[in-house]
Amino acid sequence: MKRIVMLSTLAAAMAVMLALAGSASAYPPTTETLDPVADDVVLVENCVVEGETFDIRDDFVQEGTVTTFYDRNGEPVRQRFHFTYVDRFYNSETGKEYTATTANTIDVEDLQSGQLDAMGLEYHLTVPGVGVVILDAGKLIYNADGELVFESGKHQILGSETDTDKFCEALA
Secondary structure (H helix, E strand, O other): HHHHHHHHHHHHHHHHHHHHHHHHOOOOEEEEEEEEEEEEEEEEEEEEOOOEEEEEEEEEEEEEEEEEEOOOOOOOEEEEEEEEEEEEEEEOOOOEEEEEEEEEEEEEEEOOOOEEEEEEEEEEEEOOOEEEEEEEEEEEEOOOOOOOOEEEEEEOOOOOOOOOHHHHHHHH
């Protein structure tokens, strides 16, 4: 019995030493703060509510960081982005608006294959007295050509089947 305990202790100690030796030779990740981005874009085109047609625009400010991960040779292999947004969604005709803040959006780009995994919360807006009028959250995977190849969650803006009726009604 003592021999089994001793051998398993020795095996565990060797595994820890090998793990530490492997990680010591790898290049540590680097993190950079990205320059803030501000823009005003059309988010939803041609909302039609009670005969009135308008676009929903998104006047936003984006801040974020990027962490780059390296292989044993010091070559970058993937990047992880973390963003926070302040969105001002507004009716292009009347100016009616609502503001929302989004955080914890994680995008991972495989620098070798070009695949981009977007995970987390992309868009959301809760209107007092109405509730959630837009939600885009979950996981989206794009191939190197920018084509959507996988989606899970609820994606009313970025998914393959958009659903913006309630969003349009809230901004009418």
